[in-house]
Amino acid sequence: MPFSFPPGRARIAAATACALVLTTLLGCSNGGGGGGGETASTTTGPSAGSGTQVTISDFTFQPASLTVSPGATITVVNDDTTTHTLTATKGGAFDTGDIDPGKSATFTAPSKPGDFPYDCTIHPFMKGTLTVE
Ligand SMILES: [Cu+2]
Structure with missing residues (x-):
């Protein structure tokens, strides 16, 4: 019956289009939502004491960004x-106080995770960030 063909085809075409859209959407959400977060692949966590150090040289904190474990002991060397x-x-959150040239000091990282910007109170343009995680 020629009467029923066009609507039938239209329905099939519509259904196919729907299926494609659904597949695309599902594919997208599957692909994007699958991650369970990072697992211990990049754990550079020296638990307190293994060479966590900031060196001050030429009015610069080196490194300017440092990531440590909560409560880690950080040595600051004034070079x-x-x-x-x-x-x-x-x-x-922390403060070494004055560190004379050639001397060093230590401080304890905060026990709660977060970013802790710091500077030098004598030279406020000297800036760095301690990340606790
Ligand atoms: Cu300074």
Whole structure:
């Protein structure tokens, strides 16, 4: 019956289009939502004490960004020719106080994870960030 063909085809075409759209959507959400977060592949967590150090040289914190474990002990070496500090810029999270040239000091990282920007109170343009995770 020629009467029933066109609607039938249209329905099939529509159904096919739907299926394609659904497949695409499902494929997308499957692909994007599958991750369970990172597992311990890049755990560079020296648990307190294995060479966690910031060196101050030429009015610069090196490295400027440091990631440590909660409560880690961090040694700050002043390898410069003038006195510096390494002081958290918010909440007084940590502060080495004055470190004379050629001297070093230690401080304890915060126990809660987060980013803790710091600077030198004597030279506020000196900046760095301690990340606790
Ligand atoms: Cu300084």
